[in-house]
Amino acid sequence: MVKIKFIPYNREIEVPKGENLLEAVRKAGIFMDTPCNGSGACGKCKVKKINGNIVSKNSRYITEEEEKDGYILACQSIIEADSTVEVPETESSSMHGMKIEDFSGNREKDIFQSSKKRMLESGMKFGTYVKKEYLEMDPPTLDDNISDFERLKRHIRKQLNYSSVFCRLPILRKIPKLLRKANFKITITHIPRGNEKTTIINVEEGDKTRELYGAAVDIGTTSVAACLVNLYNGELMARASSGNAQIKYGADVINRIIYSTKGSGLQELNYAVIQETINPLLDKMYRDSGISRDQVVSFVAAGNTTMSHLFLGVYPNFLRMEPYIPAFVKTPFIKASELDIEVNPETFIYLVPCVASYVGGDISSGVLSSGMWNSEENVLFIDLGTNGEIVFGNSEYLMTCACSAGPAFEGGEISCGMRASGGAVEKVSIDGNYEPTLGVIGNEKPLGICGSGIIDLICEMMFAGIIDRKGKIVKGLDTNRIRFDEHGIGEYILAFKDQYNLERNIGITEVDIDSFIRAKAAIYSGITTLLNNLSMDFTDIDRIYIAGGIGNSLNIDNAVKIGMLPDIDQSKIHYIGNSSLMGCYLTLMSEDARHKLEQIANSMTYVELSVEPKYMDEFVSACFLPHTDIDKFPTVKKCFNKSV
Template sequence: MVKMKFNPYNKEIEVSQGDNLLEAVRKAGIFMDTPCNGSGACGKCKVKVISGNVISTNSRHITDEQKKSGYVLACQSIIEGNAVIEIPETESSSMHGMKIEDFSSRREKDIFQRSKEQILKSGMKFDTYVKKEYLELDPPTLDDNISDFERLKRHIKKQLNYNNVFCRLPILRKIPKLLREANFKITITHIPRGKGKTTIINIEKGDKTKELYGVAVDIGTTSVAACLVDLYNGELIAKASSGNAQIKYGADVINRIMYSTKGNGLEELNHAVIQETINPLLNKMYMDSNINKDQVVSFIVAGNTTMSHLFLGIYSNFIRMEPFIPAFVKAPFIKASELNIEVNPETFIYLAPSVASYVGGDISSGVLSSGMWNSEENILFIDLGTNGEIVFGNSEYLMTCACSAGPAFEGGEISCGMRASAGAIEKVRIDGNHEPTISVIGQEQPLGICGSGIIDLICEMMFTGIIDRRGKIIKDLNTNRIRFDEHGIGEYILSFKEQYDLDRDISITEVDIDNFIRAKAAIYSGITTLLNNLAMDFTAIDKIYIAGGIGNSLDIGNAVKIGMLPDIEQSKIHYIGNSSLMGCYLTLMSEDARHKLEEIANSMTYVELSVESQYMDEFVSACFLPHTDIDKFPTVKECLNKSV
């Protein structure tokens, strides 16, 4: 055995000689962003060998200068002896504090109100299915010596008219001591089960009828967002977000599915999303709001189909294999105790239903909150997260597909990319001298660039003549921000390391640009193919709703200019925030909304793009800025002509 020390975490572990360095980092419990899951393709797991013997293979991601300084790719390194390893801040800093849409801004409050009104206008009620009641029981006597549970049932029947009262073993264990400590004055939390039936899920001392809480959670491939809600008035008590700890096993669902099939991979992925991600978020919200977890009695979760499987610890390998079959699309209610989630153990977990292998409950939930199911207008709904999902339709029909966009919108597959967290460059402008102006989340020093910033950057580079419409950097420009490596691959320097005391320059390479062009092409060609299936074109679109992790900072005009969105009147395009989390909130507050959510999932028609012959032709044509056929983007064509 050899000893490994990891700085700045000051963690020491023992591993075997010959072990992989990335696996040692994981064993130490240190989060490391590894989008490619250790294949060496992404270059994100750079670490610095301070001392010791580590053997590493050469990588194009490690420059000669970095190699001399001791940098290696952890996934491509073997431990030969005791070593001290330094993990750069940029490789681990974006796990927590993700920038999410949390209903706090004026625009998000407006979105929230509009979604709520959609439910109310359709005749649905906001009324949680969980109830709380205060009871004063007669203490036992020699003349009235029935059991504690029978006494409780007698008073429930008398005061609440429930003839059949049920509870599980954990509640039965609480009853004897709690009744006496409370002097037989208690509050029960229960779930009515039809006429005359109810199930007790919690018992508290005294009158606690004003305290009833639920949690809504959006499990994204890249980030997880949660909010704690007062079930009586719908008020958001607390909110929290972080990166999904499963990221260390790959940036996309395919890598994670493959990892889940190896050894204890499925258990590790399940542990990562629940114990390392969701439970810490819950405990943070409880601490911020001074609420006990036993008071949380309703829990709604949405995620894509793979995330839903991994959340429940269900084998998911058949999702990625033709004919792409999930184990389930609608899960039964599950007790929180079965998943070790930090809420009242008797709480039922409800998982938003999926549609197909690559259109999950996050999309069903998003469509619910968008209100398009109740609209006469033709609405195009686009979720721009790690995966790209699209829904088109109105109150009469809903058609959906999933695009293989990859993680580029979340900063994946981009050399200096990162998620939208503190230190991410989210907005970029470039002047006539090719000098950039940047906006950084949290107004901190830049650590990388997120999806909205990449869209801005590519658009600005195209319109200032730094790149051509293929995404290739123009040579011989008079600026020190452009350089080419020994293979002739160009890059544009957005932030010099000396300016911000960084370990490396923040830049975008031609390889990065090509990856992002493919991602935006997947979205555009998915839209086109979906409309073609309905014998429609872009003129049929009345509104476009943009949702997902790309965030509030998305410049819709720039998204059109690079060819990600169709060139339609921009007043028709609206950003609707974290629609999945919003849909979970609506489901948390309304049983009617839950039934509508299930109806939406059942009614969507899924189009599998991998078997659509036209899709690949559309995709290839869209792998250009903005498109090979510039006439499809008349306003962009006009702007380009003016910039020449």
């Protein structure tokens, strides 16, 4: 065994000689953002060796200057003797402060109200299946000395007409003291089963019939958003969001699936999403609203198919192996106590049904909230997140597919990429002298660049003549912002380290640009393939809905110019926020919405792109700026002609 000490955390642990440094960081309980899950492909696990014997492989992410200063990649390093390592604090806090879509902004509130209105106009009713009733019970006497539970059942039968009343052990443990403290005046929360049977899930002192709450949670691969809701009137009592703590095990679902197959990996991933992410969000909302966990008696969550498996602790590996079979798409009701979710332990957990291996409940939920299932128009729904899912259809049909876009839209696999948190460059413009103007989240100094900023940057570089349509940097330009390494790989410097007092320059390389071009090509070719399956084209699209975190700062015009979105009338393109969380809210509030959600998930036709014969041709054609066939982008072609 050898000792490894981490500063500035002042944590020291013992590990076997030959232990991987990244695994040691994880064992020490230090959060480290590792989009590639330790494959050495992202360079985000950079640490500084202070002393000791650590053997590390060379990496293109470590410059000669950094190597001299002791910097290494944790995932590519082996501990051979007692050592001390410095882990940058910025890495340990990167999942916090993320710019995550919930219902907090003015635009999101408008979207929220519009979605509710659409539901009501479609004839759906709001109302929860959970009930609350106030009871005034007769105190026991020597003549009336039946048990507390029999007394409770007697009053329920008498006042509410239920012939059979059930409860579980937590209620039995609660009632003796509470009944007497409340002077036998209590409020029960119960779930009726028809007209004769009911199950008690909570007992409270006094009249609490006006207080009934539920929680809605969107479990994203990168981020998790939640809201606490008054089930009587739909009021949002509190909101909370954070990064998904699973990101320390990889930025995308494939890396996490692989990690789940190793040792206790599945348990660690399940613990990360529930104990390190969802429960802290719930606790925050309880503090903000003054509501207790026992008052939360309904819970709806949605996530992609992999996130749904990891949330339940179900082995997910067959999702990534042909023929791509999920363990489930729909689950039975699960008690909160089975998953250690911090709500009333008797609460049923409703996990929104998935569609297929790579189209999950978040998309079912998004389609519900978008209203496209009730539309006469042809609607294209695109969820731009860590994964790229697409749905096309209307009230008569829904067809869907998933694109292997990878984590580039969240800043993953980009050398200076980061998620949308404070310090992330989210907007970029470049002038005629190749000089950039940056829009930074929080008006802070730039620390990296997020998805929307990368779209702007690539578009601006293309029209400024810094890159060609293959994404290659043009040589011979009169600017100190362009440089080439010893391998001839070009880089454009967005922010100089001396200008902003940074550890290193913030720039984008040709390798980064190529990764992002592949990501945008996956989206565009997925749309094209879906339409081809229906013998349709872009002229048949009446409306496009963009969902997902990147949409909030997305410049639609630039997204079209780089060839990510089709070149159609941009008035048809609308951003609809966190549609998954919205769908969870609607499901929480309405039994009608839940039934419609089940119909939506069952009715979607899934297209597996990996076996579509023409998909790869479409993808390769789209790996260009904006496309190999410029005539598919007539407005972009005009812009090129004007710039010549």
